[in-house]
Amino acid sequence: MARNRFDVDETLETPFNIKHLLRAGVYIKRHKQKMILSLVFSAISAACALVGPKLIETALNVAVPNRDYKMLFILAGIMLLSILLSIFFSVKRSRYMTVVGQAIIYDIRKDLFEHLQRLSFQFYDDRPHGKILTRVINYVNSVSDALSNGIINFILEIFNLILIAVFMFMCDVRLSLVVMAGIPLFLIIVLVIKPAQRRAWQDVSNKSSNLNAYLHESLDGMKITQAFTREEENAKIYNNLNTKMYKSWMKAQYTSNLVWFSVNNISTWVVGAMYLVGFSLLGPAVQIGTLIAISAYAWRFWQPILQLSNLYNTFINAVAYLERIFEMIDEPVLVDDAPDATELPPIKGDVTFDDVTFSYDGSINVLEHFNLDVKAGESIALVGPTGAGKTTVVNLISRFYNINSGRVLVDGHDISKVTLHSLRAQMGIMLQDSFIFSGTIMDNIRYGRLDATDEEIIAAAKTVRAHEFISEMPDGYYTQVNERGSRLSQGQKQLIAFARTLLSDPKILVLDEATSSIDAKTERLLQEGLQALLKGRTSFIIAHRLSTIKNCDRILYISNKGIAESGSHDELMEQKGHYYQLYTAQLEE
Numbered sequence: 001m002a003r004n005r006f007d008v009d010e011t012l013e014t015p016f017n018i019k020h021l022l023r024a025g026v027y028i029k030r031h032k033q034k035m036i037l038s039l040v041f042s043a044i045s046a047a048c049a050l051v052g053p054k055l056i057e058t059a060l061n062v063a064v065p066n067r068d069y070k071m072l073f074i075l076a077g078i079m080l081l082s083i084l085l086s087i088f089f090s091v092k093r094s095r096y097m098t099v100v101g102q103a104i105i106y107d108i109r110k111d112l113f114e115h116l117q118r119l120s121f122q123f124y125d126d127r128p129h130g131k132i133l134t135r136v137i138n139y140v141n142s143v144s145d146a147l148s149n150g151i152i153n154f155i156l157e158i159f160n161l162i163l164i165a166v167f168m169f170m171c172d173v174r175l176s177l178v179v180m181a182g183i184p185l186f187l188i189i190v191l192v193i194k195p196a197q198r199r200a201w202q203d204v205s206n207k208s209s210n211l212n213a214y215l216h217e218s219l220d221g222m223k224i225t226q227a228f229t230r231e232e233e234n235a236k237i238y239n240n241l242n243t244k245m246y247k248s249w250m251k252a253q254y255t256s257n258l259v260w261f262s263v264n265n266i267s268t269w270v271v272g273a274m275y276l277v278g279f280s281l282l283g284p285a286v287q288i289g290t291l292i293a294i295s296a297y298a299w300r301f302w303q304p305i306l307q308l309s310n311l312y313n314t315f316i317n318a319v320a321y322l323e324r325i326f327e328m329i330d331e332p333v334l335v336d337d338a339p340d341a342t343e344l345p346p347i348k349g350d351v352t353f354d355d356v357t358f359s360y361d362g363s364i365n366v367l368e369h370f371n372l373d374v375k376a377g378e379s380i381a382l383v384g385p386t387g388a389g390k391t392t393v394v395n396l397i398s399r400f401y402n403i404n405s406g407r408v409l410v411d412g413h414d415i416s417k418v419t420l421h422s423l424r425a426q427m428g429i430m431l432q433d434s435f436i437f438s439g440t441i442m443d444n445i446r447y448g449r450l451d452a453t454d455e456e457i458i459a460a461a462k463t464v465r466a467h468e469f470i471s472e473m474p475d476g477y478y479t480q481v482n483e484r485g486s487r488l489s490q491g492q493k494q495l496i497a498f499a500r501t502l503l504s505d506p507k508i509l510v511l512d513e514a515t516s517s518i519d520a521k522t523e524r525l526l527q528e529g530l531q532a533l534l535k536g537r538t539s540f541i542i543a544h545r546l547s548t549i550k551n552c553d554r555i556l557y558i559s560n561k562g563i564a565e566s567g568s569h570d571e572l573m574e575q576k577g578h579y580y581q582l583y584t585a586q587l588e589e
């Protein structure tokens with residue numbers, strides 16, 4: 001998936017490639033039985049619907065002139081039965097197809113979601129999330145219809161076409177040839193209009209994807225929008241995207257209508273011509289019953305042709321969508337277990353950076369020849385200017401990104417050679433964004449350790465001083481919080497995230513600005529609880545408020561792609577270097 005913004009169209013202009021349709025066969029094959037049954041039901045239903053005009057012909061040409069009431073009665077009975085059978089099998093087919101269509105959607109979405117969960121931070125850093133959503137929701141919807149109903153309808157319409165032609169020829173060969181005379185003209189029109197029609201529908205999906213991406217971004221940033229009173233400007237951007245969507249839709253509809261209009265016109269003209277020829281031949285050559293029957297077939301003959309031309313369009317779009325979907329399923333998992341990865345055994349918590357060089361984009365190094373040795377149980381603080389690389393250092397311990405060169409070792413094990421699960425399961429990470437999921441507070445604390453008891457959860461909350469405010473909430477630990485924790489203050493969110501991290505009982509603890517939104521009084525209380533918890537664990541603490549990290553065993557001042565200063569608070573204060581300046585500046589503040 002290309003790097004992309006909300007207002008940049010995705011490329012859907014690849015030529016029709018049957019390869020994607022064949023690959024989609026995997027999803028269809030799982031429902032082979034139901035698909036075949038649907039096809040059989042459709043064929044029976046179509047055949048039943050087609051006997052009607054032939055029965056009318058017999059009634060008008062034979063039963064009525066001979067006043068054969070018994071025959072008329074039997075023909076009416078057969079007609080009624082054929083209509084009922086046609087309805088019955090068509091309903092059955094619809095039911096089956098709904099099941100198959102939904103099952104295909106389910107399977108593709110499942111595969112997509114499982115893959116999305118494995119993709120690295122880097123993937124999400126680069127893409128508008130709205131466009132990912134469009135692929136998982138809209139594209140999969142469109143594709144599923146093409147893969148289920150589309151394929152069945154395609155076979156069915158061809159079957160219909162042949163069947164109608166057979167019935168028509170059984171009525172009268174000459175008149176049938178008149179009806180078919182419009183086909184070459186239709187093909188010319190289709191060949192001229194189709195490429196434009198295909199481009200127009202691809203444009204619709206691009207514009208709708210852009211609109212979704214902007215909508216998603218706007219909802220995420222709504223509070224900032226209102227705080228900066230950007231509503232008018234944003235409405236303009238949205239309206240612009242909306243207008244583009246509207247115009248692209250109208251254009252696509254116009255090209256589709258053109259095909260529909262052409263088919264209708266051609267069919268009207270050929271049926272008119274057939275009546276002219278038919279009336280001129282009326283008499284012993286062509287009877288009135290035959291003319292009525294063949295006109296009924298003539299009208300129907302053009303329906304499958306129109307349907308097939310629409311289906312062609314559906315398939316063209318489906319292939320383009322499938323390509324996007326498979327592109328995402330094939331998106332390489334950049335941070336993955338090595339083929340021979342082993343389980344990281346239970347760790348003590350030693351961490352080593354051995355000559356590590358890292359860059360996010362492959363061009364500018366954030367860390368260069370970075371070396372660090374941390375003993376199990378040590379508490380390490382990372383301080384330094386904004387953008388120096390503190391978060392990057394801790395992200396590399398959890399292997400959220402692959403390093404360019406060097407090694408990161410945990411207890412002497414190179415982390416690129418152990419499974420991600422065994423590594424991350426032994427680490428407690430609290431990132432800058434204390435994300436809260438929708439559900440109860442209890443669910444949120446239990447997030448990383450599903451087997452934790454309520455008592456353990458309450459104990460963790462007490463340790464991080466979250467128990468008091470949680471108990472005061474309307475339903476205590478069972479209070480429902482919204483996605484992103486909109487009912488909680490920033491500090492409360494951080495305390496819940498703290499409890500969540502501590503509950504997972506990690507050997508290595510990473511706290512990235514974990515206490516930035518907690519007031520000084522709560523933080524003092526929290527520090528007491530934390531001191532006990534940090535005992536026996538290796539911890540990496542990033543904090544801009546230096547009072548919170550004063551007691552750490554070692555403080556690293558990160559700047560210039562490496563460690564500029566290292567030592568305890570007292571040692572660094574004595575050095576009177578960067579840390580000293582930072583600390584005294586904060587004291588003065």
Ligand SMILES: Nc1ncnc2c1ncn2[C@@H]1O[C@H](COP(=O)(O)OP(=O)(O)OP(=O)(O)O)[C@@H](O)[C@H]1O
Nearest residue numbers: 125360361366384385386387388389390391392393
């Ligand atoms: N996902 C990313 N993609 C590309 N560059 C990034 C990414 N994340 C961070 N950077 C860049 O890497 C550098 C180090 O960022 P990092 O977040 O590690 O700094 P930091 O010291 O933690 O900053 P802060 O104190 O502001 O949190 C910065 O120049 C930043 O622009």
